[in-house]
Amino acid sequence: MTMETSSAVIFEERQDQIFRKGEQPFDLACNKESLAGAISQRACVFCGSRVVLYPIADALHLVHGPIGCAVYTWDIRGALSTGPELHRLSFSTDLQEKDVIFGGEKKLYRALTELIDMHHPKAAFVYSTCIVGIIGDDLEAVCKKVGKEKAIPVIPVQAEGFNGNKRAGYEAACKALFRLVGTGDIDGISPYSLNIMGDFNLAGEIWIVRSYFERMGIQVVANITGDGRVDSIRQAHGAALNLVQCSGSTMELAGLMEEAYDIPHIRVSYCGLEDMAESLYAVARFFKNPEIMKRTQRLIKEELSILYPRLREFRKALSGKKAAIYVGGAFKAFSMIKTLKFLDMKVVLVGSQTGTKEDYQELEEITDDGTIIVDDTNPLELCTFIKEKDVDIFIGGVKERPIAYKMGVGFCDHNHERKEALEGFVGILNLAQEIYNTVMSPVWRFVPRRAAEGVKNGRDRETLCVHNQRLQAL
Amino acid sequence: MAGTERHYVSTTNACKLCKPIGACLAFRGIEGAVPFLHGSQGCATYMRRYIISHFREPMDIASSALSEKHAVFGGGPNLKQGLKNVITKYGAGIIGIATTCLTETIGDDVPGIIREFCQEEKDLFSNDTGPLLVNASTPSYSGTHMEGFHEAVKAMVGQVATRNGAAEDVNLLPGFVSPADIRYLKEILEDFKVSGTVLPDISETLDGQALLDYEKIPSGGTPISGIKTMGSARATIEFGRTLMGEHTAGELLSTRHGVFLSQVGVPIGIRESDEFFSAMETISDKKIHQKHEQERGRLIDAYVDAHKYIFGKRAIVFGEEDLVVGLTSLLSEIGVIPVLCASGGKSGHFGECVKAVTKGITDAPIVRDGADFFDIASEAKSLKPDLLVGHSKGYSLSRKLNIPLIRVGFPIHDRIGAQRILHVGYRGAQSLLDRIVNAVIERKQDVSPVGYTYV
Numbered sequence: 001m002t003m004e005t006s007s008a009v010i011f012e013e014r015q016d017q018i019f020r021k022g023e024q025p026f027d028l029a030c031n032k033e034s035l036a037g038a039i040s041q042r043a044c045v046f047c048g049s050r051v052v053l054y055p056i057a058d059a060l061h062l063v064h065g066p067i068g069c070a071v072y073t074w075d076i077r078g079a080l081s082t083g084p085e086l087h088r089l090s091f092s093t094d095l096q097e098k099d100v101i102f103g104g105e106k107k108l109y110r111a112l113t114e115l116i117d118m119h120h121p122k123a124a125f126v127y128s129t130c131i132v133g134i135i136g137d138d139l140e141a142v143c144k145k146v147g148k149e150k151a152i153p154v155i156p157v158q159a160e161g162f163n164g165n166k167r168a169g170y171e172a173a174c175k176a177l178f179r180l181v182g183t184g185d186i187d188g189i190s191p192y193s194l195n196i197m198g199d200f201n202l203a204g205e206i207w208i209v210r211s212y213f214e215r216m217g218i219q220v221v222a223n224i225t226g227d228g229r230v231d232s233i234r235q236a237h238g239a240a241l242n243l244v245q246c247s248g249s250t251m252e253l254a255g256l257m258e259e260a261y262d263i264p265h266i267r268v269s270y271c272g273l274e275d276m277a278e279s280l281y282a283v284a285r286f287f288k289n290p291e292i293m294k295r296t297q298r299l300i301k302e303e304l305s306i307l308y309p310r311l312r313e314f315r316k317a318l319s320g321k322k323a324a325i326y327v328g329g330a331f332k333a334f335s336m337i338k339t340l341k342f343l344d345m346k347v348v349l350v351g352s353q354t355g356t357k358e359d360y361q362e363l364e365e366i367t368d369d370g371t372i373i374v375d376d377t378n379p380l381e382l383c384t385f386i387k388e389k390d391v392d393i394f395i396g397g398v399k400e401r402p403i404a405y406k407m408g409v410g411f412c413d414h415n416h417e418r419k420e421a422l423e424g425f426v427g428i429l430n431l432a433q434e435i436y437n438t439v440m441s442p443v444w445r446f447v448p449r450r451a452a453e454g455v456k457n458g459r460d461r462e463t464l465c466v467h468n469q470r471l472q473a474l
Numbered sequence: 475m476a477g478t479e480r481h482y483v484s485t486t487n488a489c490k491l492c493k494p495i496g497a498c499l500a501f502r503g504i505e506g507a508v509p510f511l512h513g514s515q516g517c518a519t520y521m522r523r524y525i526i527s528h529f530r531e532p533m534d535i536a537s538s539a540l541s542e543k544h545a546v547f548g549g550g551p552n553l554k555q556g557l558k559n560v561i562t563k564y565g566a567g568i569i570g571i572a573t574t575c576l577t578e579t580i581g582d583d584v585p586g587i588i589r590e591f592c593q594e595e596k597d598l599f600s601n602d603t604g605p606l607l608v609n610a611s612t613p614s615y616s617g618t619h620m621e622g623f624h625e626a627v628k629a630m631v632g633q634v635a636t637r638n639g640a641a642e643d644v645n646l647l648p649g650f651v652s653p654a655d656i657r658y659l660k661e662i663l664e665d666f667k668v669s670g671t672v673l674p675d676i677s678e679t680l681d682g683q684a685l686l687d688y689e690k691i692p693s694g695g696t697p698i699s700g701i702k703t704m705g706s707a708r709a710t711i712e713f714g715r716t717l718m719g720e721h722t723a724g725e726l727l728s729t730r731h732g733v734f735l736s737q738v739g740v741p742i743g744i745r746e747s748d749e750f751f752s753a754m755e756t757i758s759d760k761k762i763h764q765k766h767e768q769e770r771g772r773l774i775d776a777y778v779d780a781h782k783y784i785f786g787k788r789a790i791v792f793g794e795e796d797l798v799v800g801l802t803s804l805l806s807e808i809g810v811i812p813v814l815c816a817s818g819g820k821s822g823h824f825g826e827c828v829k830a831v832t833k834g835i836t837d838a839p840i841v842r843d844g845a846d847f848f849d850i851a852s853e854a855k856s857l858k859p860d861l862l863v864g865h866s867k868g869y870s871l872s873r874k875l876n877i878p879l880i881r882v883g884f885p886i887h888d889r890i891g892a893q894r895i896l897h898v899g900y901r902g903a904q905s906l907l908d909r910i911v912n913a914v915i916e917r918k919q920d921v922s923p924v925g926y927t928y929v
Contacts, residue, residue: 011563034515034539036552037559044516066575066614067485067818068492072520074867094485097616100579111484130514130576131615134545162514162545162576379534380563383688398523402532407688448686 010381011038017376019360022369028360030375034165039378041326041399042353044161046129047073048169051416052249053125053157053176054087055079055200056228060121062091064108064139065129069161070094077416079200081227082207091115095131105137112146112154122230123153125176133160153230155179166328167248167354174252177224177233181257184231186238192287193219195239197254198246199270199423201226202416208424209270212280216295218287224250237261241286243268243279246329248356270423271335271431273307273342303425311343314432319344321392321439324385326377326400327414330355330363336395336414337366343432348389351377379403393439408447410438487847487867489792490818492614495521496622497572498535499650501608503674504630505695506567508536508560512553512584513574515539528885529653529680529893532692536560536569540576549577550587557591561598561605564690568606568698570626578613585609606698608633618819620794623650624714624722627673631723634701637731641706643668644757645733647723649713649740649796650884653681653893658901665763666754671700671707673723681893705731709757711750713898714796715739715827716819739831741898742800742906743807744773746831750899769900776904777808780911785809787914788857792850792864793883795819795827795843797897801863801882802839803831804903810910811836813857816845847871861913878913882906 010018016029034040046063050073054061063070074090081087093111095104108126116124124146128139139156147154157176159169194213199206206226213220222228222236242254242265254265266286268279277300284296323345327333330352337347350363351374363373372385382403386394394404397415404411412434414422420430444450494511498521501509511518518537525533536559538544538552553571560566573584588607592599599605610629612622627647648659656677663670678694704710710733712724718737728735736757741750747770751762787810791798795817802812815828824843832838840857842849851871862868862879866886872879886892896902915929 011559033541034537035555035559036538037510037536037556038563039518039522039534039536040515040539041519042515043519044514047516047520062484066492067488067490067618068495068517068520068575068614070485071488071491072524074487075870076523090487092485092488093483094488095575095615097613100575100613100615107483114482115484115486130545130574131579134576134579160545161516162540163542165515379532379688380690387687398527399519402526402530403688405530406532406682406685408684408686447684 010384011035014038014381017374018381019364019373021364021367021371021373026361026364028357028373028375030355030357030360031167032376034376039380040353040376041378041397042376043166045163045165045169045172046127046159046161048166048249049127049157049159049173049176050169051166051200052170052173052225055081055225056123056125056230056233057081057087058084058122059086059230060091060115060119060124061087061127062093062112062115062124063127063129064093064104064132064137065095065127066131067092067094069127069129077200078202078419079226079416080204081201086119086121100131100135103135103137104132105142108137108139108142109146112142113150116146116150116152121152123155123180125155125157127157127159129159130161133163153180153183165354170249171252174250174256177250177253178256180230180233181253182234182237182261184234184238186235189221189235189238190219191240192217192289192292193221193239194241194243194283195222195224195236196220196226197224197242197244197250197265199223199226200416203419203421205270205421205423205427208421208426212299212424213283215299216280216284216292218283218292224253237263239263241266241283243283245269246331248329248331267331269331269335271332271427272339273425273428274338275335276423276425276428277304307425307429310429311432314436315343317436317440318432321345322348322389324349324382324389324391324394324396326351326374326382326394326396328353328397330359332414333363334366337363339428339431343435345435347371348391349374349385351375383407393435408444408449410435410441410444412438482848485846488818489816489846489850489867491524491619493612493617493619493622493625494572494574494614495524496619496624496650497570497610497612497626499525499619499676500623500626500630500674501570501572502533502679503676503695504568504570504701505697506691507695508534508564508566508569508691510536510538510556510560510569510571511574512538512549512571512577512582513540514576517574524885527887530890531680531682531893532688533680536564538577545576545580548580549582550590553582553584553587554591554594557588557607558595558598566605566691568608570630571607571609572612572622572626573610574612575614578611584611606634618794620650620796620819624717628721628723628726630673630701631704631726634698635704635727635731636702637705639703639706641703641708642671642700643708644670645704645707645710645724645727646670646672647710647712648672648898650794651713651740651898652895653677654896655898655902658896658899662754662766662899665765666758666760668754668758671704672696673701673704705733707733709734709736711753711757712737713740715799715830716795716821716823718823720821739803739827740796740800741902742797743804743903744770744777744900745807746800746803747899747903766900769904773900773904773907776907780907781809783911784914786811787860788813789861789863790814790816790850790854790857790859792816792845792862792868795821795824797883799824799827799831800897801906802828804906805863805910806832806836808907808910810861812839813859814840814842814850814853816842816850816853818845820844861910863910878917880906880910880913
């Protein structure tokens with residue numbers, strides 16, 4: 001069974017979620033429910049909430065449900081911590097049939113109590129899953145009771161998987177976080193201070209970003225949530241500014257904090273040259289302090305002077321290579337497109353699982369004619385596009401990797417499982433290096449897709465002839 | 475000691491997966507099949523990611539992607555739409571539908587919905603080869619991925635196998651072993667000159683070649699035509715000691731169609747492999763091929779060469795019950811003491827099976843069923859183990875104890891080549907032996923102040 005023409009593999013219901021730049025005025029449907037039977041690359045509400053809250057390292061994360069939801073999210077991300085690593089353990093109430101029939105509240109109570117006694121967390125997050133929503137356990141009541149008894153915040157996260165998509169999970173997580181914010185002492189926090197939101201410290205990225213702000217003379221109050229700590233999140237309302245990265249995973253929280261504590265927010269991205277620099281400048285401009293601005297300029301100049309000569313090397317090698325990008329949130333794609341353009345690469349396909357209309361509008365503006373823009377795609381479509389656009393490298397998550405590899409296309413992991421820091425100035429080099437390592441590998445000459453143009457199968461008649469001739473010559 | 479109640483209500487770092495993922499894995503081993511989860515989108519996505527990271531192969535699982543309104547009013551319409559999409563766009567020859575905790579709890583009558591669907595969409599089923607729809611009930615709150623796996627195999631046999639047509643000689647139900655294992659088992663069948671239906675067969679579907687064109691459904695897998703005639707085979711060989719006496723696919727073929735059933739343990743190590751080869755000899759009425767006899771001879775030679783390096787070493791074995799039983803059998807016959815056998819599974823037969831394979835050769839190990847890694851780690855403190863044998867989720871324990879982990883089974887998320895690990899038969903034992911002994915030697919060499927280059 002091989003690939004058919006693209007029209008055959010695109011579901012009719014999904015036609016309006018695919019757009020080719022240059023053909024017609026921009027229009028793209030998004031934020032739709034995934035089509036049943038199309039193999040969506042999307043996850044669920046629970047997943048969204050787990051993504052946001054997981055990196056809080058000194059909190060207990062208890063998944064209330066059957067074992068699957070806990071086990072598939074056990075230590076799967078490199079969200080690093082400088083100290084406690086409670087987040088790397090996978091706790092579950094492991095609901096059994098009898099719990100489903102008689103209700104899981106008692107088990108939840110006992111599990112929570114025993115885990116808190118054992119691990120002494122600073123707070124506990126209790127995630128509901130599909131089934132909890134159906135059997136109707138009163139998470140709020142159990143959490144309240146245990147919170148009182150153990151004298152720590154015990155916070156329910158309403159994350160029934162079926163109750164929307166990943167974005168709804170982000171919101172559930174933000175609501176949970178908002179319960180913590182405002183409960184800590186904010187004495188002594190500098191007027192030049194901010195919270196880093198929507199960064200999860202994959203491969204130590206938040207440490208890179210934090211170090212920039214420290215060099216600029218700005219205090220970071222709370223990491224939300226990479227290398228996160230309960231106590232600092234409780235103080236987050238003491239910061240003068242919220243920096244929101246990522247496609248809205250913490251937007252909801254920024255909104256709630258703006259409303260309740262009058263803290264403004266700026267949307268930033270730490271990926272890519274322009275966006276990283278612009279993010280720092282935006283912060284410097286916000287504080288209207290010439291000293292800070294001076295330090296910022298110096299910082300960026302220093303970093304760029306290290307970066308440029310090395311990037312030029314990569315640029316030479318990667319010029320003209322064709323890239324496809326498929327990410328969870330579209331915001332990440334903006335920075336990526338700019339970086340790839342800087343490397344003189346061509347972005348021929350870009351898409352996301354959960355982008356909004358505005359996101360896609362912006363993607364349309366920064367991409368070249370002919371680029372395919374796609375919302376909530378699936379393996380069949382991806383393969384069609386990869387072939388059609390003759391992609392050299394695919395940038396995406398673990399679910400896209402085997403598709404790319406199977407078709408003989410290079411791959412770079414830009415998702416939560418990445419082990420290389422791709423943020424900050426150093427991250428641009430890492431990204432370039434990652435792309436270089438995959439694109440320049442000699443293995444592609446052997447894959448069927450490239451074999452036709454390059455190395456023939458060693459047993460082909462022609463090759464054998466050459467061998468024979470050589471043998472005769474000896 | 476088997477089946478001791480756990481001290482804890484909560485589960486920390488589970489040593490098991492949920493039921494539907496097992497069903498998806500089994501369905502992936504059927505030719506032309508698309509595994510389909512009736513539940514919310516997240517389940518399919520999480521499981522795909524989990525499976526992909528082990529096999530490093532594409533793994534498509536369709537989903538009915540239920541939302542809130544479906545959870546309230548029933549998932550029937552979405553299931554039907556999903557099936558239709560999979561049939562028309564994937565050209566599936568068969569769809570393996572597994573339920574999830576959500577759809578089991580809202581009470582969707584999946585067989586009923588499928589019947590309705592077939593009625594309503596007659597056009598989709600116009601020819602004889604029209605897609606088969608097989609459903610397995612796999613609520614994640616009862617049993618582990620292995621129960622899900624066996625449930626799917628049983629569903630295939632129960633809903634597809636008949637006594638009609640010219641059958642293959644043997645049905646082989648290997649359980650959840652690696653693609654390399656399946657390739658080897660098929661070679662063994664060939665060497666006995668018997669034709670066989672191996673169900674499921676993930677040897678190609680989850681260990682495929684580099685391709686020019688992406689395959690919507692990976693090539694390979696058990697042919698449906700083969701499954702259809704399983705009822706008239708000469709015999710069934712089913713792997714897994716914990717399955718004996720249970721309502722399994724093999725048992726179903728025996729009671730419904732009168733197919734002779736031979737149940738053996740997962741053939742790991744010499745004794746369990748001998749059992750399998752002698753079952754093959756009986757069924758085929760042929761002597762074991764010289765090639766395998768020689769492999770057995772070399773294996774014994776290797777046991778002898780290796781024995782002093784590993785004698786008395788203490789091992790903790792964990793993972794799926796039947797895999798652990800087989801590994802324990804191997805370890806005990808090479809002189810390694812299995813001090814703890816642990817599994818997240820709870821078939822009720824784990825303890826007796828471990829006892830059966832260690833009897834007369836080593837002291838009965840401690841057995842923990844329904845265990846998680848918190849239990850295993852607590853137990854390990856006093857056991858002074860020298861090595862761990864199990865899947866990659868045991869890595870943090872191995873790191874903590876500073877002892878080697880011999881990676882076997884599923885999942886292996888931190889190494890390449892998991893799909894090519896050979897476990898079964900004389901050849902599998904040979905490969906496991908080499909890996910175990912070398913891990914012990916390597917550790918000894920690493921910690922030695924001398925740095926011997928000659929061991």
